[in-house]
Each structure stands twice: as C-alpha cells, then as structure tokens.
Amino acid sequence: MIAMLPVPAVDPVLDTESWWWQPLAIVGLKVLVVFIIGLVGTMFMVWFERKIVAGMQNRIGPDKAGPFGLLQTLADGIKLFFKEDLIPERSDRFVFKLAPFLAFVPAFLIWSVIPLGGDFTDGRDGTVEWFGQITRVQLADPPVGVLLVLALSSIAVYGVMLAGWSSGSKYPLLGSVRASAQMISYEAALGLSLAAVLMAAGTLSTSGIVAAQDQLTDWHLLSTGVVPFVVFLIAMTAELNRPPFDLVEAEQEIVGGFHTEYSSIRFALFFLAEFMNVISMSALLVTLFLGGPQPLLIGSFDLFAVLGPFGGTAWLLLKVFLFLYVYVWFRATLPRLRYDQLMDLGWKVLIPVALGWFLLLAALQLGRDNDLSQVGYVTLVIVCLVVLGLGYLLFTAAISVARRNRDREGAAY
Amino acid sequence: MTMLSERQQLSYIASQAADARLNVELETEGMTLNIGPQHPATHGTLRIIARLDGEQVIWAEPSAGYMHRGYEKLTEVRTFPQVTSLINRIDWLGSFANEVPFILAAEKLMEIEAPPRAQHIRTILFELSRIANVGLFLGDLGVQMGAITPVFLAFRDREYVLNLIEGATGGRFHPNFDRIGGLKDDLPQGWIDETRQVMKKLRGFCDEIEDLLFGNEIFQSRTRGIGVIPADVARQYGLSGANLRASGVDWDLRRDQSLPMAWDKVDFKVWTHPDGDSWARCWVRLQEVRESTKIVDQLLDTMPAGPVMAKVPRIIKVPEGEAWVSTENPLGEMGYYVVSKGDLGPFRVKIRSASFNNISITPWVLKGVYVPDIITILASLYFILGDIDR
Amino acid sequence: MPKLPGLIKGLGVTMGTLVRTVKDGANTVQYPHAKESPPVRARGVIALREDNCTACMLCARSCPDWCIYIEAHKQLAPPRRAGGKPRQVNHLDRFDIDYALCMYCGICVEVCPFDALFWSPEYEYSEPRIADLLHDKTKLGEWMETVPEAPALEVGAEKKK
Numbered sequence: 001m002i003a004m005l006p007v008p009a010v011d012p013v014l015d016t017e018s019w020w021w022q023p024l025a026i027v028g029l030k031v032l033v034v035f036i037i038g039l040v041g042t043m044f045m046v047w048f049e050r051k052i053v054a055g056m057q058n059r060i061g062p063d064k065a066g067p068f069g070l071l072q073t074l075a076d077g078i079k080l081f082f083k084e085d086l087i088p089e090r091s092d093r094f095v096f097k098l099a100p101f102l103a104f105v106p107a108f109l110i111w112s113v114i115p116l117g118g119d120f121t122d123g124r125d126g127t128v129e130w131f132g133q134i135t136r137v138q139l140a141d142p143p144v145g146v147l148l149v150l151a152l153s154s155i156a157v158y159g160v161m162l163a164g165w166s167s168g169s170k171y172p173l174l175g176s177v178r179a180s181a182q183m184i185s186y187e188a189a190l191g192l193s194l195a196a197v198l199m200a201a202g203t204l205s206t207s208g209i210v211a212a213q214d215q216l217t218d219w220h221l222l223s224t225g226v227v228p229f230v231v232f233l234i235a236m237t238a239e240l241n242r243p244p245f246d247l248v249e250a251e252q253e254i255v256g257g258f259h260t261e262y263s264s265i266r267f268a269l270f271f272l273a274e275f276m277n278v279i280s281m282s283a284l285l286v287t288l289f290l291g292g293p294q295p296l297l298i299g300s301f302d303l304f305a306v307l308g309p310f311g312g313t314a315w316l317l318l319k320v321f322l323f324l325y326v327y328v329w330f331r332a333t334l335p336r337l338r339y340d341q342l343m344d345l346g347w348k349v350l351i352p353v354a355l356g357w358f359l360l361l362a363a364l365q366l367g368r369d370n371d372l373s374q375v376g377y378v379t380l381v382i383v384c385l386v387v388l389g390l391g392y393l394l395f396t397a398a399i400s401v402a403r404r405n406r407d408r409e410g411a412a413y
Numbered sequence: 414m415t416m417l418s419e420r421q422q423l424s425y426i427a428s429q430a431a432d433a434r435l436n437v438e439l440e441t442e443g444m445t446l447n448i449g450p451q452h453p454a455t456h457g458t459l460r461i462i463a464r465l466d467g468e469q470v471i472w473a474e475p476s477a478g479y480m481h482r483g484y485e486k487l488t489e490v491r492t493f494p495q496v497t498s499l500i501n502r503i504d505w506l507g508s509f510a511n512e513v514p515f516i517l518a519a520e521k522l523m524e525i526e527a528p529p530r531a532q533h534i535r536t537i538l539f540e541l542s543r544i545a546n547v548g549l550f551l552g553d554l555g556v557q558m559g560a561i562t563p564v565f566l567a568f569r570d571r572e573y574v575l576n577l578i579e580g581a582t583g584g585r586f587h588p589n590f591d592r593i594g595g596l597k598d599d600l601p602q603g604w605i606d607e608t609r610q611v612m613k614k615l616r617g618f619c620d621e622i623e624d625l626l627f628g629n630e631i632f633q634s635r636t637r638g639i640g641v642i643p644a645d646v647a648r649q650y651g652l653s654g655a656n657l658r659a660s661g662v663d664w665d666l667r668r669d670q671s672l673p674m675a676w677d678k679v680d681f682k683v684w685t686h687p688d689g690d691s692w693a694r695c696w697v698r699l700q701e702v703r704e705s706t707k708i709v710d711q712l713l714d715t716m717p718a719g720p721v722m723a724k725v726p727r728i729i730k731v732p733e734g735e736a737w738v739s740t741e742n743p744l745g746e747m748g749y750y751v752v753s754k755g756d757l758g759p760f761r762v763k764i765r766s767a768s769f770n771n772i773s774i775t776p777w778v779l780k781g782v783y784v785p786d787i788i789t790i791l792a793s794l795y796f797i798l799g800d801i802d803r
Numbered sequence: 804m805p806k807l808p809g810l811i812k813g814l815g816v817t818m819g820t821l822v823r824t825v826k827d828g829a830n831t832v833q834y835p836h837a838k839e840s841p842p843v844r845a846r847g848v849i850a851l852r853e854d855n856c857t858a859c860m861l862c863a864r865s866c867p868d869w870c871i872y873i874e875a876h877k878q879l880a881p882p883r884r885a886g887g888k889p890r891q892v893n894h895l896d897r898f899d900i901d902y903a904l905c906m907y908c909g910i911c912v913e914v915c916p917f918d919a920l921f922w923s924p925e926y927e928y929s930e931p932r933i934a935d936l937l938h939d940k941t942k943l944g945e946w947m948e949t950v951p952e953a954p955a956l957e958v959g960a961e962k963k964k
Contacts (some may be wrong), residue, residue, distance in 0.1 A: 004709050055824040056817040057565035060831045170446055174468070174784065177561030243559055244631055252454040253785045333625070333817045334810070335632045338785045339468055495867040498908030530959065562817055575844070583844040583922065589908045597913065599960035601844060625816040628809025629944050718959030 042276045043073040049275075049328045056332040072311045077268055078152045086265040090168030100262070100269035101351060103159025106152035107273040110280040111141040113148055113206050117293045119315030131135075136207055137312065145206035146198060149284055153239060156277065156369050157183040160241075160248060163270070175257025177340060179241075179248040181261035185346040186238040192354035193228035195236065197288045200224050206287050213291035231290050231350050236281050238346065241274065242327055243353060244334035253375060282323040285315065290319050343361045352395055356388050429570050443471055446784075450479045454557055454788045457798025461775065463787065473779035475772050480802040485762055492757040493729050498589045503766060504800040505586060507546035509538045509578065509741040512591040515762075517672060518594045518751040520729045526673045531595035531721040536538075536589065536675035536714050537608070538578065539740075540705045544615060545574040546743035547655075547698050547705075550795050551622045554695055557634055557792035558785075563626050571617040574613045580604055593692040593729055595722035603714050612706040619703050623661055627699065636692035640790035644687055649779065651770040654745025655701060656794055657694035658685045663712060666741035674740075679711040691793035699793070730757060744768050744800055768800035843922035843954045846907045848938075849900055850946035855919035858893040862911035862920060870904035871911060872897060898940040903933050923949040 040160040047062065047070055054061025061068030087093060117137040142148060150306050157179065164176020200220040201209040201320070212355035213220075259270045286292055293312030363384045449460035458479035464472040478646040484503060488496045500515055501508035513535060520526060527535065549559075552567020575585045581600050582588035626632050642652070647660040657664050665683040684700040686693035731753040739748025747768025748772050752761040771794050779787055832839050841847060858875035874897035879889040912920045921960050923946050938946075 052821065053561070053799060054829070055821040057562050058569055058820055058824050058830045059565060060833070111902065130447065138874045170444060174446075178468075237421055246559065247785075248784070253454060253788050329814060331628075333813045334560055334564050335555060335626070335629060336785070337631055338635060338783060341785060373549060491867055492865070494910060495865065495908075498867050498906055498910060562820070566820075579845055580828075580842040583842075583909065584907065587907065588912075598844075600957040601842075601954040602957055604957055621816055624809075625813045629813045630808065630810050633809070647963070653825040716959060718961075720961040 025274045026135055027139075032388065034116070034139045035108075037116070038108055038111050038276055038280075039272075041322045042272055043077075044070070045275045045279055046271075047071040049331070050325065051340060052325065052328045056329075077272075080271075081265050083264040085266065086261070088168050088261050092166040092168065095162050095166035096261075098161035099159050099324075100266045100273075101159070102162065103156050103273040104205060104269040104276075105160070106156040107276040107280060109152050110149055110277075110284065113142065113145040114138065114280065114283045114287055115210050115292045115312075115316075117205050117316060120235035134299045138175060138207060139206055141207045143241065144174055144204050146194060146204050146209070146288070150187070150194070151207075151278075153190075153281075154187060156273070157187070159270075159273070160307075163262065166260040167258070169261050171254045171256070172258050172260045174254045175248050175250075175260070178254075178286060180245060182241075182245070182339075182346075183239055183344065184382050186235045186350070189231055189346060189354050190235040190239060190327040192351065192358050193231040193289065193335050195358050196228040196354075199233075199358075199361055199365055202208065210287055210292035210294060223361055226291060231357075232285060232289070234345075235350060236285060237327070237330070239248055240277050240281055241264075243331040244336050244349070245342060246336060247339055250336055278324065279320065279326060282320045282327070285323060286316060286319040291299075292316055348395075348399060352392075356391065360388065361383050420738045434444070443533065448787060449476075454791065455798070456666075456796065459772070459791075459796070459801065460800055461779075461787065462778065463784075467783065468778050468785075470782055473776055473787070475775045477769070477772070477801045480798055481797075482803065484803045485764055488759055488762040490758065493593060493687065493731055493759065494500045496759065497591055497763070500588070500764070501587045501589060502799060503764065504546070504742065504744055504747070504768070505803055506587055506797055507542040507548055509544075509582070509588045509590065510740070510742045511544040512589070513539055513674075514738045514740045514742075514747055516591045516593055517674075517740070518736040518749045519729075519753075521614045521732055521736040521738060522734050522751065522753055522802070523729075524732075524772075525591065525594050525723050525725065527595045528595070528720050528723055529675075529717045530599075530719045531723075532673055533675045533678075533716055534581075534596055534600060534721065535591065537709055538581065538588070539674070540709050540712075541566055541574055541578055541608075541742040544569050544702055544705050544709075545578070546797075547702050547715065547738055547795075548574065548615065549617075550698055551626075551695075551702065554792050555622075555626045557788050558632060560626060560629075560632070563622055566618065566621060566625075569616055572615055573757070577604070577608055579731045580607070581628065592722065592725075593731075594725035598740075599721050605716070607711060610708065612709055613707050614701060617783060619706075619719075620698060623699060625695065633692065635789055636695060636793065639691045639786050640782065640793065641688070642774060646777065647689070647774070650774040652745070652774060653695045653767050653770065654741065656694055656742075656745065656771050658683065659697045660689035661685055661687040666739060667745060668768070669672055670740075672738070672740065675712055676708070677792075678715060679708050681708050681711075692787050694793040694795070728757070730755060739765065744797060745771055747800075764793055764803055766800045766803055768796035768798075769803070772796050772801055825885070841924040841926065843924065843951045844922070845924040845926075846887055846892050846922050848902070848922075848946050849912060849943065850921045850923045850927060850944035850947075850950050851898055851904075851940055852919050852942055852947055853895060853898070853944050854918045856895050856898065857917055857919075858898075859916070861867065861914045861916065863912045866904055866911050867908060868904050870901040872899040872901070895906040895940060898943065899939050900930070900943060902936040902938060921947065921950040923947075924951065925949040 050072070051061040051069070063071035065071040087096060115136065115138045149181070160179040161176050164172040164174075164179060167173070174175045197209065197220075198204060199225050201212045203209060203212070241248045247257075249254075249259060254260070259267055262270060283292075293316040295311060295315050363380055367380045372380060424791070442572060443464040443466050446463045446465050447460060448463055449455040450458040450578030455461070460476040460479060462476055465469050481501075482598055487499055491499065496515060497512045501511045503511045510623050548571050549560070549567050552564035552571075555561070555728075578588055579585045581604055582590035582597070584590070590637065607644050642656070642660050644660045644662050647662065653664070663683060663685050665675075668681075668683055671677065681704050684697050684704065686697050711746070731751075731755055733755040735752045737748060737750045739746050746765065747767050749764040750763035750765070751759050754760040774794070804932050822942040858873055860873055865874050873895070875893040875895050878894045880892045887935070909922065912922055925946060928936075928938075941959055
C-alpha cells in the first residue's frame with residue numbers, strides 16, 4: 001500500500017523538475033482557500049449551532065443579521081473586536097496575551113493536513129490537475145500527518161491551560177487544572193484509538209489513510225469502525241471541551257473556566273478556536289474512519305457525481321456535517337459529567353478499551369505478517385483473548401483494592 | 414527507663430524532623446472560593462464561602478443577606494391591605510402562595526372566614542403558583558448541570574400558567590389578589606376551560622422533562638447518592654417541603670393542617686422518597702407538579718357558586734392578638750406570625766420563609782463534595798433568593 | 804418493548820422538538836413586530852377620569868409606596884339646580900403618578916370611591932428618562948381611551964351589587 005503512494009509523499013506538486021510560478025501559485029491558492037474555509041466554516045458553524053439548538057428549544061435563533069441570521073457571527077465578532085480589552089491586575093501579562101494564540105493557531109494548522117476533496121470518480125486516487133501540475137486538494141501532505149495533528153492538539157491544551165493559570169483568578173485556575181487533567185488523559189485515549197487506524201491503514205499520512213479507504217469494504221469497519229471509532233469520538237468530544245465534557249468552561253460551576261477573565265478580541269480568539277476545532281476534528285474523524293472525501297457508493301451510484309472533481313469536497317462536507325449535527329445535538333440534550341466521573345470514564349474505560357483493542361489488533365497483524373497457519377492463528381487469537389481477560393481481571397482488582405484503601409483512609413471526609 | 418544509644422536518639426530526632434518537614438511540605442492551605450454573590454448558579458446573590466482542597470470542599474458556609482429588603486420591618490409601616498402587595502415579592506416565582514398565609518393569619522385574628530368559592534379559587538391559584546414555581550425548578554435543574562434545553566421548555570410552559578394567573582388576577586408575578594375576607598374579584602369567563610387545557614399541557618411537560626432529563630444516565634450519575642440528607646438531620650435543620658419529603662418524612666401541611674382552604678376537599682398523594690439525595694429531591698418535586706395539576710383539575714370540577722368576599726368593614730382594623738399560620742408553599746413551610754395591637758397595620762410580623770431554613774443545611778451537606786456537586790446540591794435544595802433574604 | 808437508555812430517549816425529545824419547531828414554527832413572539840395582547844384584567848397602566856375625582860386623597864394615602872401626588876384647591880361651582888346655592892368643589896390641580904415608583908398593586912384603583920381610577924392593559928410607555936415616567940393628569944386622562952370593559956365572570960359567580 002505504501003508503495004502505491006508517490007515517493008516524496010509531501011506533495012506531488014513539489015516533486016517537479018520545473019520550478020516556475022505554478023507550484024507557488026498552487027500553494028498560495030491552497031493557503032488562501034484553507035484560511036477562508038477555516039474562518040467561514042467557523043462562522044457558519046456558530047450560526048448552525050445556534051440555529052439548531054434554538055430549534056431544539058422551540059426558539060427561533062439568530063435571524064436578523066443577514067439572510068436567516070447568517071451574518072450574526074460576523075456581527076458578534078465585530079462587536080467583540082471593538083470591546084475593551086481588559087487585562088487583570090494580577091495576571092501574568094505575557095502569558096495572558098500569548099494564550100489565545102496558542103489555542104487559535106493550532107486550530108488553524110490542523111486544516112493543513114486534512115484532505116479537503118479531490119477527484120475520486122472512477123477509482124482515481126484523489127489527485128487533481130491544476131495549472132498542468134498534479135496535486136492533492138490538501139495544503140500539505142507530510143508523511144507524519146496524523147502525528148502533526150496530535151502534536152497540534154497538544155499545543156492547543158497549553159493555550160487553555162496557560163490562559164487559566166495566567167489569569168490570576170480562582171475560577172480560571174480551577175478551569176485550567178481541569179483542562180490540563182482532562183485533555184492530557186483524553187489525549188492518551190485519542191492516540192491509542194488512532195493507533196488502531198494507523199495500523200489498519202499502514203501509513204501516517206492523512207492522504208494515505210484516505211486512499212486506503214476507497215470502498216466501504218476498506219473502511220475496516222470491524223477492526224476500527226466500532227471500538228476505536230467510539231473511543232475516538234468520545235475522546236475527541238472531551239478534547240474539544242464540547243458538552244457533555246465541557247467541564248473546562250462550565251458556566252454554572254466555574255463561570256466560564258479558563259476564559260472567565262478574557263474579553264474582547266482575546267475572548268473571540270478562544271471562541272473561534274473552539275468552534276474551528278470542532279470542525280477540524282470532525283474532518284479528521286471523517287478522514288481517519290469514514291474515508292474523508294471518498295464517495296460512499298451505493299452500488300456504483302455516486303450522489304455527487306454531477307459535481308465532477310468537486311464531488312470529493314461535497315462528500316467530505318456531508319460527512320463532516322453529520323458529525324457537527326451530532327455535536328450540536330449532544331450540546332442541546334446532555335448534562336455535564338462531573339470531573340471525577342470524567343476521569344473515571346477516561347482512565348478506567350476508554351484507555352483500557354483502546355489499549356486492549358490495539359494490542360489485539362497488533363497481535364492479529366503480527367500473525368498476518370508471519371503467515372501463520374490456521375491453527376496458529378486460532379491459538380494466537382485465543383492467547384490474546386486470555387491475556388486481555390487476565391488484564392481485565394487485574395484491572396478490576398486494582399480498582400477495587402484502590403477503592404477499599406480509599407474508603408479505609410476515609411479520604412472522602 | 415530504657416537507655417537509648419546516641420545513634421538511636423539521633424535517628425529518632427531525624428525521623429521526627431522528617432515527619433515535621435513532610436507535614437509542613439504536604440500540608441497545603443485550602444483555597445477559599447467565593448461562590449457568589451455574583452455567580453451564574455446562585456439564582457441571585459447568595460454567597461457560598463467554600464474552602465477547597467483541589468476540587469473537594471472541606472468546609473462551606475452560606476452567607477445570605479446580600480438582597481435583604483427588610484420585609485418584616487416594612488410591614489410594620491403598612492396597613493393590612495397594603496402588606497400583601499409587598500410580601501408577594503418574597504418568593505417571586507410563586508408569589509400568590511406568599512399572600513395566602515398572611516391573609517389567613519389576619520383572618521384568624523379578625524375571626525372571619527372567606528366564603529367557600531373564595532377558598533376554592535385561592536387554593537387553585539395557590540397550586541398554580543406552585544406549578545409555575547416548581548415547573549421552573551425542573552427546567553433550571555438541567556441548566557445547572559449543563560443541559561440547556563429543559564430550562565427553555567420550562568419557561569415556555571410556565572408562560573401558560575402565568576397567563577392564567579394574569580388572566581384571573583391582573584398580575585403575572587405579583588398578583589396581589591388575596592384580600593382579608595376573600596378575593597379581589599371573581600374569575601373571568603372562560604378561565605376554567607383554559608386552565609383545564611393548560612393542566613393537560615403541563616402534564617405533557619412533566620413527561621417531557623422526565624424523558625429528557627430524569628431518565629438521562631449522566632443526570633442520574635450526577636444526582637444519585639449526592640448530597641444525602643438523612644431524615645433526622647433534615648428535621649434538625651428545620652428543612653421543610655419537598656426537601657423533607659425526599660428524606661422520607663411524610664410531612665405535608667396541606668394534608669396535616671386544617672386551614673380554611675380547599676385541600677381537604679380533594680384527594681391527592683403526598684410523594685416521598687426514602688433516599689434523601691439530590692435525585693430524590695428532584696423526583697419528589699416532579700411528582701408534586703403532576704399532583705398539583707391533578708389537584709387543580711379536581712378543584713375546577715367541584716367549584717361551588719357564591720360570593721368571593723365575606724362581609725368585611727371598609728377600613729380594616731385587626732383586633733389585638735397574635736396569630737401564626739403557615740402553609741405548604743412551593744419551597745416548603747412558609748408562615749407568618751402576626752402581632753396586632755388593634756391598629757390599621759400589624760405591630761410586628763415574623764416571616765418564616767422556607768428557603769432560609771432549607772439553605773441552612775449547606776454547611777452540613779456540602780462537606781466533602783466536589784465543586785460541581787455544590788451546584789447540583791444547591792439546585793436540588795431549591796431556594797429562591799428573595800425567600801432567603803426576605 | 805425493551806427499555807431504551809435514557810440518554811437516547813433524551814436525544815429523541817430534543818429531536819422531536821426540533822421537528823416540531825421546524826413544522827409548526829417557534830413559540831417565540833418577536834415583540835416589536837408581533838405583540839401578544841395581554842388579558843383584559845392585566846395591570847398595565849392606571850387611567851384617570853378627571854371629572855370623577857374629588858381629590859379625596861384616599862388613593863394617595865393607601866398607596867404602599869406613596870407614588871401618587873395630588874394637589875387641589877376648593878372653588879365654587881355653579882349650583883346643580885337653578886336658584887340653588889353655588890357648590891363648593893375640590894378642583895384638581897395636580898394628579899401625578901410616578902411609574903418609576905409604582906408597584907402595580909392596584910390598591911388605589913380599588914379604594915377609589917368615585918370610580919375615577921381604572922386599570923388599562925396598555926404597557927408600552929417606557930421612557931429613556933426616568934423623570935418622564937411621572938405621568939400627569941392629562942397623560943393619565945389619555946389612558947382612559949384604552950380602558951377595556953370589565954370581563955364577564957365565570958359560571959357561579961355572584962353578580963356585583
């Protein structure tokens with residue numbers, strides 16, 4: 001599978017002999033498009049969320065600014081921009097100013113590795129031809145694309161954490177402590193569920209993963225479509241601070257959490273980053289598990305065949321849209337978890353499940369690589385299951401012992 | 414006396430020093446967190462001073478009085494008819510219910526009784542204000558835990574009840590409809606049919622909230638076993654209303670007291686729950702709203718004809734004496750101790766409002782819980798700030 | 804039927820509400836464009852019928868927060884019957900209600916023995932300046948146009964008087 005990919009997997013457009021204006025124009029165009037998609041997408045996401053939540057609550061939602069209130073976000077943004085920028089007396093001024101950018105920039109950069117479309121009609125591999133150059137509809141395609149995403153989302157944690165810490169106020173501090181614990185522990189589950197996908201696809205490059213999922217049968221529904229998908233979805237929701245995991249900014253408890261003290265454009269940056277993250281992580285989820293811009297063929301019927309080369313983008317939008325809707329739906333319905341329940345879910349359920357599943361997949365992959373016989377394969381599976389069962393028993397024993405010790409010490413006051 | 418070698422002595426001293434150092438190093442000062450007076454979850458200006466260890470509360474105390482309006486004193490310089498216009502601002506969500514005990518106390522002193530039709534309508538309006546009040550609680554409950562939809566549904570459906578109250582009394586929040594000796598006016602035409610429809614709607618609302626919130630696993634894990642108040646502790650702190658019933662105490666002034674109201678003419682169930690946790694308090698209130706709609710329906714069916722005002726002198730002078738009347742208000746037991754010296758106005762009024770006592774248990778119940786649970790427990794104890802500070 | 808998890812059921816409720824909102828429209832009344840008509844009894848604003856007022860000061864005295872200001876002087880009015888003595892009447896110089904103070908309790912309307920004060924459900928009289936909330940007798944008189952007929956009473960009610 002790796003061999004099928006162009007060798008310098010960075011970007012076929014940069015792999016040309018003739019360096020003239022075309023590659024530069026293409027890269028510049030892509031940067032522009034990604035930037036605009038990021039901003040406009042966020043704008044519509046905010047509008048979409050407000051409108052859908054309003055519907056779910058029997059309200060109208062924004063409908064005054066622009067047609068259907070579409071420009072409401074723009075109006076809010078302009079208002080925020082002109083508001084007074086307050087910096088608390090007791091804050092760490094440099095970090096306080098830095099933090100919004102730490103949250104905002106990674107949210108933008110994630111877009112650079114997400115395949116935004118491409119020509120997948122008739123089994124093509126998604127490359128398109130612009131200005132006589134073969135290229136992908138993706139800003140950059142580094143061979144370590146997924147790792148880049150993980151790194152960026154880790155940096156975004158710093159934004160939230162430092163924002164809370166540097167505010168010099170108690171509620172943001174609580175929010176920041178929650179943020180660091182929550183995001184770091186869910187990062188682990190996120191990474192582990194990701195590993196399963198990477199193993200199934202055999203590559204770290206996002207375009208490679210998409211290319212490996214060109215048919216529904218190649219979506220690895222059994223190996224990655226259930227357990228890692230659900231784990232990834234939950235961990236991602238926690239990572240994004242979306243309800244029901246929005247403890248970091250729980251208004252009712254800690255008054256907005258890390259951004260309590262922020263105002264004006266700095267607050268707007270956090271706000272933008274949050275919604276942009278929602279879209280970009282949904283796009284990542286679609287890329288990793290649901291074939292990204294690959295069309296979902298019913299027989300050989302492509303819903304967006306009329307759009308030609310833009311069909312891929314349409315498919316991506318449709319799939320992302322589905323998840324955005326699910327997020328909004330969750331937000332309208334679910335109450336928030338408590339901090340310790342969140343940690344329980346992360347450490348006692350998601351991480352063990354993701355880890356166990358990963359080990360199982362790894363063992364099976366090992367068996368496949370070594371060309372085991374039928375008997376050997378079955379033995380391997382049985383051994384794996386036994387080991388996992390043992391691990392589960394040990395795990396529950398550890399939890400119950402810890403609980404007993406805690407009760408004995410009377411830690412619960 | 415055992416002799417210690419020098420070496421042993423030294424090691425003993427060293428270990429003591431190490432212990433001391435360890436204690437100094439590990440002993441962290443708790444963080445004092447002021448929840449309120451300006452906080453989204455305190456329904457006004459309640460202040461909870463909480464000392465935290467991490468996210469765990471090791472000590473908490475409510476500090477009330479940021480909205481004290483001095484009603485007990487204000488009533489002393491008002492005449493009896495004027496008092497009702499003030500006191501329905503105590504528990505502003507169930508305002509009609511505030512007027513009733515005071516009027517009953519004044520009637521008790523004057524030894525008059527409202528005609529049966531007036532008693533009936535009073536009871537209906539009392540239960541309507543209970544529905545409006547506790548219905549909003551059911552919505553607010555969700556929003557305190559981050560589910561934003563229930564509160565909008567609650568506001569939507571409370572509006573129907575408020576329209577009813579406004580249709581009958583002229584005031585949505587501050588009816589000022591109760592008079593010594595009866596009511597200001599009779600019901601307008603078509604009100605009874607409208608009320609029946611609204612009661613049906615509200616039963617639908619209760620089902621909706623039950624599906625949306627009470628069945629939700631996250632909600633259950635947030636409320637079950639949180640903020641448990643055993644029955645005897647609840648009694649000691651003077652809890653009343655649904656908070657007491659949720660601790661398993663079968664106590665309801667509507668049933669246990671004989672007042673000149675129409676509750677003895679209807680058949681209703683007093684819901685209790687043995688658990689005493691936040692879940693129980695929420696659940697009992699949900700059932701109470703349902704029960705109230707049934708009470709209203711029954712009262713509408715058996716409405717007697719007749720006047721709504723007894724014979725009362727034009728200038729009301731309440732004879733000398735003291736009277737205590739308390740009723741089962743939406744928040745719990747609310748009572749007025751009225752002392753009259755035979756003047757136009759009361760000499761002294763002591764107001765026993767339910768929330769003040771209900772909130773007094775917070776230092777006991779908040780010990781050892783997490784910060785999010787503070788909010789849940791406060792929400793489930795259900796206070797109205799005007800009812801605490803008066 | 805197996806029991807659905809409560810979480811799914813809750814999601815169903817919000818989804819149902821969304822569908823209903825899209826189908827039947829939201830419950831919102833967008834105020835300046837659409838108005839709800841308050842009930843007939845709604846206590847919106849107090850209207851004054853000046854001819855009926857005798858400046859007896861009962862309303863001003865019974866107001867719980869003393870927001871009614873009345874000034875009057877005595878003057879002679881022509882006799883009722885020809886040849887009679889001229890009557891002495893109170894002429895109203897000033898009748899102000901300060902709506903910045905008013906609690907809308909309705910006691911003044913109730914105590915008025917000469918039917919000079921009425922409730923009107925009109926509510927749109929907010930002002931940018933608080934001093935403008937002091938309505939004088941001409942303004943209070945203008946509200947008389949908006950006073951509705953008292954509603955018919957429910958079955959079983961005793962007719963008044």
